[in-house]
Amino acid sequence: MRPTVAVHHSVNMARLLVLSVLLCAVAAQIGVHAAVVQDGPWCTMNELVCGDRKECYRAVRRCDGKRDCRDGSDELGCDGIPSAALPVNATVLVQAQYTKHFSYSDDNSVELLLCGTDSCNRVAVFGHYLDGRLGTSTWTGCNLSGKECARQESGSHGYVYDLPSGEVAVEVQRRASELAVWRQGHPEDVVTVPIEENFGKLTVRLFQMWNNMPVQFTGASCGAAGQLECSSGQCVDAAAFCNAVADCEDGSDEGADTCEAVLATTTQAPTTPEPTTTTAGPTSPEPTFAPSD
Ligand SMILES: *[C@@H]1O[C@H](CO)[C@@H](O)[C@H](O)[C@H]1NC(C)=O
Numbered sequence: 209m210r211p212t213v214a215v216h217h218s219v220n221m222a223r224l225l226v227l228s229v230l231l232c233a234v235a236a237q238i239g240v241h242a243a244v245v246q247d248g249p250w251c252t253m254n255e256l257v258c259g260d261r262k263e264c265y266r267a268v269r270r271c272d273g274k275r276d277c278r279d280g281s282d283e284l285g286c287d288g289i290p291s292a293a294l295p296v297n298a299t300v301l302v303q304a305q306y307t308k309h310f311s312y313s314d315d316n317s318v319e320l321l322l323c324g325t326d327s328c329n330r331v332a333v334f335g336h337y338l339d340g341r342l343g344t345s346t347w348t349g350c351n352l353s354g355k356e357c358a359r360q361e362s363g364s365h366g367y368v369y370d371l372p373s374g375e376v377a378v379e380v381q382r383r384a385s386e387l388a389v390w391r392q393g394h395p396e397d398v399v400t401v402p403i404e405e406n407f408g409k410l411t412v413r414l415f416q417m418w419n420n421m422p423v424q425f426t427g428a429s430c431g432a433a434g435q436l437e438c439s440s441g442q443c444v445d446a447a448a449f450c451n452a453v454a455d456c457e458d459g460s461d462e463g464a465d466t467c468e469a470v471l472a473t474t475t476q477a478p479t480t481p482e483p484t485t486t487t488a489g490p491t492s493p494e495p496t497f498a499p500s501d
Pocket residue numbers: 272273274351352353355356
């Protein structure tokens with residue numbers, strides 16, 4: 209009898225082990241979407257698998273503000289989409305780590321959204337011409353997820369190559385009534401889209417959102433000459449700093465540290481504030497997905 213018991217015992221142990229591995233896998237998916245699952249249900253091209261592993265949904269529907277999966281997993285982790293404040297006249301360098309994921313899609317674009325309280329306008333960077341110029345399209349009147357735009361303002365003409373995997377580096381400037389985007393170091397290759405006055409939040413995401421792309425924002429510095437940046441990112445005239453009147457909404461133009469620093473810089477050289485760097489990572493890891501081919 210003993211050997212049989214021993215065998216049963218080890219079978220049970222093996223079961224237990226399998227069970228706990230499964231549980232861990234399930235917990236990983238439900239909790240934080242940690243696992244990249246390759247063996248999902250038979251989702252079709254450009255679809256992702258829901259957390260319950262039973263349903264599929266279109267990747268363009270991920271983080272669009274509407275639940276598509278019964279378990280709501282298509283709208284999880286959306287708070288982690290990288291974004292930064294972009295005050296009037298500020299310029300920011302955006303470096304996005306793009307990985308091409310869906311092989312047969314026109315929609316592999318990196319989306320730059322400038323949003324207000326009710327709507328966003330969008331610049332989609334979806335590729336480049338042979339000479340390196342960006343292939344873009346611009347849209348206005350989009351919803352807060354950057355979808356369902358009321359109007360296309362411009363598009364690229366001619367053959368545009370897909371974005372290859374790698375860093376997409378563009379500079380983004382909020383002007384008085386438009387958003388301007390150009391590839392890093394090439395202000396001549398600029399695309400603009402009209403914006404509304406209350407627009408000030410820049411969000412960078414994928415159109416087919418199979419992951420939260422890591423994005424670094426550098427130097428929300430004030431674009432116009434003679435301006436300095438408040439701690440909040442607001443831009444005010446350099447002359448407004450340390451004049452004993454709080455011009456920044458947060459009063460940071462009158463801080464003791466700031467005033468010493470400003471006096472030091474103004475006596476040496478013209479005033480460009482040190483760029484600040486923030487990294488908005490994927491705070492939640494990748495969602496599960498099914499292979500696209
Ligand atoms: C945005 O548009 C998408 C695509 O039509 C839609 O499914 C979603 O519900 C909209 N989201 C919001 C927050 O309005």
